[in-house]
Amino acid sequence: MNSFVEVNVPNVIHNIQSVRKLSGDALFMAIVKSNAYGLGMVELSLQIQSFVDRFGVNSMDEAIQLIHSGITKPVHILSPYFDDRVREGIIPTIDNIADLHRYDSICENKRYEGRFHLKINTGMNRFGLEIEQLDDFIEALQRCDHITMEGVFSHFGSTYGNHRSFTKKQWDKFMFCKKRISMIYNQPMIFHIANSAACIDFPQSRLDMVRIGNAMYGFLSSKANIGLLPTFLVKTSVMSVRFVNKGEYVGYGCTFKAKQNMWIAVIAFGVYDGFGLTRTRKSFLREIYLRFFPRPKLLIQKQHIKTLGNPSMTYILADVTSINAKPGEEVILKVDSILSLKETIKRKYVIPT
Ligand SMILES: *Cc1c(COP(=O)(O)O)cnc(C)c1O
Numbered sequence: 001m002n003s004f005v006e007v008n009v010p011n012v013i014h015n016i017q018s019v020r021k022l023s024g025d026a027l028f029m030a031i032v033k034s035n036a037y038g039l040g041m042v043e044l045s046l047q048i049q050s051f052v053d054r055f056g057v058n059s060m061d062e063a064i065q066l067i068h069s070g071i072t073k074p075v076h077i078l079s080p081y082f083d084d085r086v087r088e089g090i091i092p093t094i095d096n097i098a099d100l101h102r103y104d105s106i107c108e109n110k111r112y113e114g115r116f117h118l119k120i121n122t123g124m125n126r127f128g129l130e131i132e133q134l135d136d137f138i139e140a141l142q143r144c145d146h147i148t149m150e151g152v153f154s155h156f157g158s159t160y161g162n163h164r165s166f167t168k169k170q171w172d173k174f175m176f177c178k179k180r181i182s183m184i185y186n187q188p189m190i191f192h193i194a195n196s197a198a199c200i201d202f203p204q205s206r207l208d209m210v211r212i213g214n215a216m217y218g219f220l221s222s223k224a225n226i227g228l229l230p231t232f233l234v235k236t237s238v239m240s241v242r243f244v245n246k247g248e249y250v251g252y253g254c255t256f257k258a259k260q261n262m263w264i265a266v267i268a269f270g271v272y273d274g275f276g277l278t279r280t281r282k283s284f285l286r287e288i289y290l291r292f293f294p295r296p297k298l299l300i301q302k303q304h305i306k307t308l309g310n311p312s313m314t315y316i317l318a319d320v321t322s323i324n325a326k327p328g329e330e331v332i333l334k335v336d337s338i339l340s341l342k343e344t345i346k347r348k349y350v351i352p353t
Pocket of ligand 1: 031033078155194195196197211212213214215
């Protein structure tokens with residue numbers, strides 16, 4: 001209702017440039033799948049288009065949506081699923097010979113030279129051609145007249161920081177493929193494997209293109225500090241303020257009883273909007289700790305405000321005794337993750353001036 005997510009586009013652009021400083025000449029693929037990690041795929045992509053080289057999404061539907069909204073940079077579908085709606089500007093991922101032939105005939109019918117990227121399974125075991133099939137795949141490709149393999153990629157299943165030897169194993173397999181492909185298929189080729197964490201922590205993995213999601217959104221996935229900025233704030237407002245006498249209960253469940261006379265604000269945000277939901281499970285000790293030292297979740301006038309009682313579907317009640325809050329006043333909500341917020345909450349964009 002009154003709540004919205006304020007997306008800070010200049011900060012997103014700052015983060016893109018911070019990563020680009022690291023990755024040098026490598027192409028920059030902005031990963032905007034899953035509604036740009038909650039920040040709004042179409043609007044954000046249009047705002048950052050001139051700062052990136054390509055876009056990466058999960059599905060055909062997302063790719064079509066971007067193309068229809070005026071995106072002119074190439075859009076990659078990162079999963080190996082595509083259909084007849086594929087067209088110039090949309091670059092599918094292919095990881096098997098049957099799809100290679102299917103793509104070839106789609107492009108023949110549509111009369112354009114289609115590009116695609118080959119995905120190789122190096123150990124994550126989700127998508128990707130097995131390395132043993134590489135030679136057969138290239139041989140099949142040589143007989144396709146309407147398509148070009150523009151790139152070859154793989155994806156890390158963990159991070160260099162957390163699983164160094166697993167990551168190195170994936171890297172070695174990918175390097176093996178890179179060598180083999182250069183040997184049997186002598187064409188210019190974009191090799192890419194680095195996501196945000198790899199790009200920052202494992203420099204050699206940057207190769208010809210980096211695929212950046214988390215870092216662009218300021219969600220640090222690395223211990224290295226490269227000066228990323230936060231990219232969104234969740235805002236809402238005080239609907240009303242009321243006086244409550246000492247000894248009265250506040251909110252659902254009789255979980256809060258006023259120990260003194262107090263002022264209470266009704267804030268337009270609730271469980272339905274995603275308040276209090278967390279993406280990660282907390283450890284038992286962490287739960288206990290939070291019970292005794294609850295993390296501040298609301299800010300009014302830059303002051304941390306305590307929520308009272310159980311939150312309801314659409315409202316939170318908060319203690320504003322010490323700050324003299326007024327109806328209409330701005331409230332900033334601290335959320336663990338934007339992914340826990342409802343997509344229906346309006347996204348507003350602070351754009352570069
Ligand atoms: C989501 C995704 C990325 C981006 O990963 P981040 O950690 O958000 O940078 C890169 N590559 C592929 C294939 C992905 O699916």
